[in-house]
Amino acid sequence: PESECRGCDVAPRPSSRGHSCWDFTDDSDSDSEDRVPKRCYKLSEPQGFPGFLLFLCRLLSPVLRSYGRAAEFLERPPWPQPEADYVEALLEFLDEDEDGYPDRSLALSSLQSFKDMGVLEELQTPTGPLLQLSQPFQSASNREKLRAFIHQFTQL
Structure with a gap:
């Protein structure tokens, strides 16, 4: 129930009307029999804690930038x-925009989160x-939705 949602509720939920959520499924194969349930991520500002989401986003800004x-x-x-090749290439990519060495733990954390x-x-x-890449994220539009989802929290 909506009343039981916590401040930063990012648990996967089925999509429902009246909820703002990010849907990363590709609708082009909606007739598929082996369809994976939609993943829905909902964030809301908790009542009585104004600015809480802003505080968390600023606190987590290095992580959010790395994830982006x-x-x-x-x-x-x-x-x-291979995973090891992915991690090394990701570290090189992150190093392109950093003023020093990229944080290996943030790269590994993003990998685990993406899994x-x-x-x-x-x-x-x-x-x-x-x-x-999983099936939904083989679509360029869904990868763009993911980037936009992460990027919105770095703009606060």
Whole structure:
């Protein structure tokens, strides 16, 4: 129920009317029988805590900037590829705009978050696991939605 939502509720939820959410599914295959349920992420400002979301966004700005750059990076790698190659290429990409060394822990954190969110998935092969973009994020428009979703929090 809406009354039970916490301030920064980003738990996956089914899409419903009256809720503002980000839908990262591709509607072009809506007739598919093996359709994955939609992922919906809802953020709301908690009553009685004005400015809380702004505070969190500013506190997390280094993480959000890294995640935003990592979302941009999804356009570059050849897919699929070994995770170690992805991490090294991501660190080089992050280093292009940094005034020093990119933070490896932020790169690894973005990788894990993208796996948890279903942006990236592991493909098991005879030579070992490979990373690939999940079906919804093979669409350029859904990758752009992800970048816009992250970017909105860096603008606060």
